[in-house]
Amino acid sequence: MTDSVSATPTHCPYCALQCGMNLVAAGGGGGVEVAERADFPVNRGALCGKGRTAADVLAPGARLATPLVRSGGALVPAGWDEALDVVAGRLARVRDEHGADAVGVFGGGGLTNEKAYALGKFARVVLGTSQIDYNGRFCMSSAAAAGTAAFGLDRGLPFPLADVPLTGCVILVGSNPAETMPPALRYFAELKANGGSLVVIDPRRTRTAELADLHLAPRPGTDLALALGMLHLVVAEGLVDEEYVERRTSGWPAARASAMAHWPEYVERITGVSVPELREAVRLFCAPESAMVLTARGPEQQAKGTDTVGAWINLCLATGRAGRPRSGYGCLTGQGNGQGGREHGQKADQLPGYRKLTDPAARRHVAEVWGVDPDALPGPGRSAYELLDALGRDVRSLLVMGSNPVVSAPRAAHVEERLRSLDFLAVCDVVLSETAALADVVLPVTQWAEETGTTTNLEGRVLLRRRALDPPAGVRSDLDVLHGLAARLGVEKGFPADPEEVFEELRRASAGGPADYSGISYRRLAEGDGVFWPCPGTGDEGGPGTPRLFLDRFATEDGRARFAPVAHRPSAEEPDAEYPLLLTTGRVVAQYQSGAQTRRVAELNAAAPGPFVQLHPRLAARLGAAEGDPLAVVSRRGRAVAPARITTGIRPDTVFMPFHWPGEGRANTLTNPALDPTSRMPEFKVCAVRVEVARGDAP
Numbered sequence: 285m286t287d288s289v290s291a292t293p294t295h296c297p298y299c300a301l302q303c304g305m306n307l308v309a310a311g312g313g314g315g316v317e318v319a320e321r322a323d324f325p326v327n328r329g330a331l332c333g334k335g336r337t338a339a340d341v342l343a344p345g346a347r348l349a350t351p352l353v354r355s356g357g358a359l360v361p362a363g364w365d366e367a368l369d370v371v372a373g374r375l376a377r378v379r380d381e382h383g384a385d386a387v388g389v390f391g392g393g394g395l396t397n398e399k400a401y402a403l404g405k406f407a408r409v410v411l412g413t414s415q416i417d418y419n420g421r422f423c424m425s426s427a428a429a430a431g432t433a434a435f436g437l438d439r440g441l442p443f444p445l446a447d448v449p450l451t452g453c454v455i456l457v458g459s460n461p462a463e464t465m466p467p468a469l470r471y472f473a474e475l476k477a478n479g480g481s482l483v484v485i486d487p488r489r490t491r492t493a494e495l496a497d498l499h500l501a502p503r504p505g506t507d508l509a510l511a512l513g514m515l516h517l518v519v520a521e522g523l524v525d526e527e528y529v530e531r532r533t534s535g536w537p538a539a540r541a542s543a544m545a546h547w548p549e550y551v552e553r554i555t556g557v558s559v560p561e562l563r564e565a566v567r568l569f570c571a572p573e574s575a576m577v578l579t580a581r582g583p584e585q586q587a588k589g590t591d592t593v594g595a596w597i598n599l600c601l602a603t604g605r606a607g608r609p610r611s612g613y614g615c616l617t618g619q620g621n622g623q624g625g626r627e628h629g630q631k632a633d634q635l636p637g638y639r640k641l642t643d644p645a646a647r648r649h650v651a652e653v654w655g656v657d658p659d660a661l662p663g664p665g666r667s668a669y670e671l672l673d674a675l676g677r678d679v680r681s682l683l684v685m686g687s688n689p690v691v692s693a694p695r696a697a698h699v700e701e702r703l704r705s706l707d708f709l710a711v712c713d714v715v716l717s718e719t720a721a722l723a724d725v726v727l728p729v730t731q732w733a734e735e736t737g738t739t740t741n742l743e744g745r746v747l748l749r750r751r752a753l754d755p756p757a758g759v760r761s762d763l764d765v766l767h768g769l770a771a772r773l774g775v776e777k778g779f780p781a782d783p784e785e786v787f788e789e790l791r792r793a794s795a796g797g798p799a800d801y802s803g804i805s806y807r808r809l810a811e812g813d814g815v816f817w818p819c820p821g822t823g824d825e826g827g828p829g830t831p832r833l834f835l836d837r838f839a840t841e842d843g844r845a846r847f848a849p850v851a852h853r854p855s856a857e858e859p860d861a862e863y864p865l866l867l868t869t870g871r872v873v874a875q876y877q878s879g880a881q882t883r884r885v886a887e888l889n890a891a892a893p894g895p896f897v898q899l900h901p902r903l904a905a906r907l908g909a910a911e912g913d914p915l916a917v918v919s920r921r922g923r924a925v926a927p928a929r930i931t932t933g934i935r936p937d938t939v940f941m942p943f944h945w946p947g948e949g950r951a952n953t954l955t956n957p958a959l960d961p962t963s964r965m966p967e968f969k970v971c972a973v974r975v976e977v978a979r980g981d982a983p
C-alpha cells in the first residue's frame with residue numbers, strides 16, 4: 285500500500301457500474317486484495333466475481349513488467365528509452381513518408397477520462413492525424429446517436445439507478461445484467477418488490493429474463509419492428525399522452541404514421557412474438573403512472589441500431605415517459621469508462637466535453653485550451669471498424685491503448701490480417717493480449733489500483749479511482765507514455781504525466797460543452813459519492829451536478845424531444861439456404877470483454893473456461909448433436925468451433941456464442957461488420973450462419 289491507511293476506497297476496473305470497493309493489504313507481501321465497501325450507493329458492497337478477483341491481475345506473473353521490442357521476429361525485453369525511441373521514430377517516419385493520416389490511434393472504453401482526453405489531444409496535436417477512434421464505437425454508439433437525435437444530449441442514464449425501483453415498469457431490451465453487472469439486479473428486484481413489473485426482451489431466456497414478469501423472445505434483429513408494433517397498439521388503444529406530445533415533442537405525425545403501418549399481426553410475422561404477448565407488454569408499460577425503457581447491446585449492435593433505439597425512444601415519448609420523474613429512456617453502458625470514454629475526444633468525430641469536431645466554435649474553444657491554431661486541428665476520421673479495415677493500406681502504423689481488437693472486433697480474422705500488414709504496430713497494455721502479441725513494440729502500463737484517475741459510470745456519475753499501491757518497477761502509466769512520446773516528437777509541454785493536472789485541463793476544455801466537467805475537482809470527488817455531469821463551475825465551487833436530466837426541457841434547440849421517423853428493415857444478412865440460422869453473440873458472467881484480463885484469473889477461468897455454442901434441443905436433434913459435441917459455426921467470414929450447450933432457453937432458429945475468447949472458438953471470426961449508417965456501429969448481434977457437428981475438431 286502507498287500509505288498507512290488500512291483501506292483505500294476505489295472502484296472496480298471492469299464494467300460501467302463502477303462498483304465501489306476497498307483495497308486492503310493482503311498478507312505480508314505488499315500486495316492488495318479487494319474488500320467490501322458498503323458506503324458506495326450504487327452497489328452497496330455487492331461485487332460480482334470479476335470485481336472480487338480484480339486484484340489477481342495486479343500480481344507479478346499475470347502481467348507485463350518490461351517493455352518489449354520485436355527483434356529477429358521475436359518480442360524481446362528492452363529499456364523504456366529504447367522502446368519509446370523506437371515508437372516515436374517509427375510513427376514519425378510513417379508520418380513523414382505517407383502523411384499524418386497514415387498514422388492511426390485506437391483507444392478504449394476502459395481508459396480513464398484523463399487518458400481518453402490525453403490520447404485524443406496526442407493524436408490531433410502531436411501526430412496531426414484525424415485517424416483516431418476507439419472500441420467504445422462497438423459498445424453503445426447507436427444509443428448515443430439515437431439519444432443525441434432525440435434529446436439533444438447523450439448520457440447513458442439520464443437518472444440515477446436509484447430511480448429504477450421507484451418506477452412502475454421497466455422494459456429491458458437486449459440486456460442481461462444478471463451476467464454483465466450482477467449487483468445491478470437488486471434495482472430490478474426492488475422494482476418488483478415495490479409492485480412494479482419487469483419486461484425483458486431477448487432472443488434467449490437469460491438469467492435476467494427468468495426474473496421478468498414477461499419475457500418476449502423476438503428473432504434477432506427484429507426489435508425495431510417489436511417497438512413499432514407496441515407503438516401501434518398504444519395509438520390504437522388510445523394510450524398516447526396527447527398533452528405531453530403536444531407540449532414537449534416534435535415529429536409525432538411521421539412517427540405515428542410509421543407505427544400505424546406496423547400492424548401487430550405483421551409484427552408477429554417479423555418477430556415471432558405473438559399479438560397477445562405484444563398487448564400484454566403494452567398493458568404492463570402503460571398501466572402505471574411511470575415507466576422506463578433501458579436498452580443495451582442487443583438493439584444497439586445492429587446495422588440499424590440507431591433506428592432501433594429511436595423506435596424505443598418513440599415509445600417513451602408517445603406515452604409521456606421521458607423527462608419526467610421516475611420515467612425515461614436509458615442505455616446501460618458496458619465498458620468501465622464507456623460513458624466518460626465517449627465524452628473527451630478519442631472518438632473520430634469529437635472534441636472534449638462531447639463537442640463536435642466539425643463545430644467551428646468548439647474547435648476554437650479547445651484549440652485555445654491546447655494552445656494551437658484551430659485550423660491546425662484535423663477533421664473527423666474513420667470510425668473504429670473502418671479504421672481497422674484501412675490498416676496496411678491508407679493507415680500504415682497504429683498506436684493501440686487499452687484495446688484488444690483481435691478478439692473484440694467484428695470479422696476478427698480479417699482485422700488480425702490487417703494488423704499484421706501494418707508497417708508498425710505499438711500496443712500499450714497491462715498484459716500480452718492477442719493484439720499486443722502482434723506488435724512491434726509493447727509498452728507495459730499501470731493498472732487501475734496503481735494509478736489515480738477518474739471514470740464516469742453508466743449513470744453519468746464522475747468517480748475518482750485512487751492509487752492504492754505502487755506499480756512494479758518497469759511499468760509506467762499511459763499518461764507517462766504519452767508524455768514521453770510527445771517529447772520525442774517535439775512537443776515538450778501539454779502532456780503531463782500527473783492525472784490531476786490532466787483533469788484540470790480537461791475541466792477547462794469541457795467548460796461550456798454538453799458534457800461539462802468544469803465544476804468537478806479531485807477534491808470534490810474525494811469527498812463524496814461522485815458528481816453527475818453536467819456540472820459547470822470553477823475551482824472547487826462547482827454546482828451540485830445534474831443527477832436527473834430533461835425534467836424541464838430537453839437539450840435540443842427548442843427544448844422539445846424529437847421523434848425518430850423509423851421503419852422496420854431486415855438485418856444486413858438474413859438466413860438463406862446456405863446459411864439458414866442466425867448467430868447472436870454476448871457475454872458470460874465470469875469473463876469481461878475480450879477476456880485479456882479475466883482469462884488470467886484462475887477462479888474466473890475455472891467458472892468459464894472457454895466458448896460454447898448454445899442451441900435449442902430441436903435444432904440439436906436436427907443436427908444430430910449431443911451436449912458437448914464440437915460444433916462448427918460457419919458464416920461468410922469464417923468458421924469457429926466450440927462445444928454444444930443445449931437449452932430450451934433459446935429460439936430454435938438462433939445460436940448464441942460468447943465472444944471472450946481467441947483461437948478457433950472466437951465468435952468474432954463470424955460476426956458481420958455491416959455498419960449502422962449513423963453510428964458506424966457494426967452488426968455484432970445478428971448474422972447468418974450454418975452449424976455442423978465437427979467431430980474431427982477438438983473444441
Ligand code: SF4
Nearest residue numbers: 296298299303332335
Ligand atoms: Fe466490477 Fe461490474 Fe462486477 Fe461491479 S458488476 S464488480 S463494476 S465487473
